[in-house]
Amino acid sequence: MTPPRRTVRHPVRIVHLGLGAFHRAHQAWYTQRANETATGDDAWGIAAFTGRSPEAARVLAAQDAVYTVIVRGQGGDSAETIESLSSVTDGADADRWRSAVADPQVGVLTLTVTEAGYRPPAADLAADRDALRAGEPALTAPGRLVDGLRARRTAAAGGLAVVSCDNLPDNGRVTHDAVIELAVAVDPDLAGWIETEVSFVSTMVDRITPATTAADIAVARTLTGADDAAPVVTEPFTEWVLSGAFPAGRPAWEAGGARFVDDVEPFERRKLWLLNAGHSLLAYLGLLRGRTTIAETMSDPVCVAALEKLWAEARTELPFDDSQVDAALVALRERFTNARIEHRLTQIAADGSQKLGPRILDPVRSRLAAGRAIGAGEATAIAAWILHVLSGSFRDAGAVELAERLRALDGDDGTPSHDTGTGTAALVVETLRTLAPDLADDDAVVRPIDHQLGALRATTEPHADERVAAGEPSRGAN
Structure with missing residues (x-):
């Protein structure tokens, strides 16, 4: 077996929740583009955590988090090797999650948890509230964000930007409201810190990313000569529009065509x-x-x-x-x-x-x-x-x-x-x-x-x- 080869590992400056195919074809792809134009210490590595299933982290970890993006156009396929993921971790590992978000070098926290992830059942939120009050791990996306941000406040690591990349109108506000509502129930002082130090960026994302098949794995091997168990297939078209503040900096995502606007609506x-x-x-x-x-x-x-x-x-x-x-x-x-x-x-x-x-x-x-x-x-x-x-x-x-x-x-x-x-x-x-x-x-x-x-x-x-x-x-x- 010859897995995709890593040529560089960038310092972790982004934490991501929801290690799915879309993230790897979109935000990680844009970060790869940004890193290709970066100089000195401007590169941004991603510490990615799975959402509901640890499988993606298990497969990617076996090949050092390097994978192939297959761009599938009408006229044929092309392949790109992506190295922007510096680490991949089971999202259930609460200690590593807290440590990653609390790292003062981290300036951006992105998430792709599907539309449903922002509105978990009330019983699940109540369970997370009780777990967080007891210092135990959370299970929902809002719960994990609150858990990570609490660790960041405790570490006095300063503010950062939370960037939602799911198909929800005004997804930054949706994320903010979900996080603040739970944080208030857990610790009102933490909610106040989040309001002051953390920005919630709204985005519009667009790139069709179908599920990978066994045939796609064979295509990746043909195009790259590597045995990639986790390639991602996507279309040539891609779009990313963002609106909001980045208090601790951000990658030069515009190198991949991202646009920063006053109003993303x-x-x-x-x-x-x-x-x-x-x-x-x-x-x-x-x-x-x-x-x-x-x-x-x-x-x-x-x-x-x-x-x-x-x-x-x-x-x-x-x-x-x-x-x-x-x-x-x-x-x-x-x-x-x-x-x-x-x-x-x-x-x-x-x-x-x-x-x-x-x-x-x-x-x-x-x-x-x-x-x-x-x-x-x-x-x-x-x-x-x-x-x-x-x-x-x-x-x-x-x-x-x-x-x-x-x-x-x-x-x-x-x-x-x-x-x-x-x-x-x-x-x-x-x-x-x-x-x-x-x-x-x-x-x-x-x-x-x-x-x-x-x-x-x-x-x-x-x-x-x-x-x-x-x-x-x-x-x-x-």
Whole structure:
């Protein structure tokens, strides 16, 4: 075995939580780019900690934390060796985590813990509160941040920047609020120190990173001559927009194309409402139609028609002119049709109860506020998710209780709560009560979703595909 070879180990100045493929294709990649232009002591190494599973740390540690990024374009693959990870550790090792965050040389703490990681169940947060009060390790992402920051305060190591890199609007504020709420419950003085010394940077991140396969490991070996058990596959496109202060410095991420702006919100909205919303729609609709990847859905006219409707509905709500939105959509169509990137629908479909709010329901709210109706694309996304949950094949802790209620309602033959003609409006209302209580009693929202729900349930009858693509219910819907 010939693992990837390390040529340099940079001093640890970044701590990262959530050692997944996206981090290694994005923030670690940008840090590699920054280090390639650094001189003297300007290089930044990363001490990366896993989130829920230690497996990534185990595999990467066996090859000295060096790995390959395979950039998969339409015309072929290229490989880059990444050495920006200086160490990799099981996130359950609380002593090493505290020591790393408390290191005065560390100036940045980044995290990729998925949208759901910022809103763990109340029982888990309560358990972390009690554990932290007793000096024991925390399990949730907010708990680990509070634990690490408390160690930093104790070490008098000074402030640092916490940088969220997950798909949440205003993710810096979301992180701040989650950390401060728990810190107040653990130690109000610690919460005050965090407010004074720690900045919370908001970011917009974008780079499709599908799950690595055995075939990708073979490709890495062919391209590099090394036996890499943990390569990462990604697309040529990448984007990173950041807004916030870095009290202890930062890498020159702009060397990789990162942008630093006063307000990241317009860029977040564009990405969430075009790329991420499109992914969610295609994931749930595509799974219903037997597709497995984003590229496969782009050869399905029903999926494409729904996607184009969704994008048309979102563009009126974005603070960019038509030429900028057009350019973004051209890039997205090219990215989505890149069949060499196997972005699996099951991966995208996970944790929909957390994702649909910022991706689908927020643009719905924007349209309603402007006097526009919910669109057929948006309604289809929500209806397809309802059927995904009813199928029982979902991976979403936040939808478990809802799924039980929906199955009970789906077995009822009582009168629907709204006269939509499909008999399934109760499912829509119950779903909205969970995802968007402010919309659950709005008949102008419930009806279009129920309309699409009935249509999707009847897509197996002859010629149903054409009617669904046109936004019409299929005949014979219940």
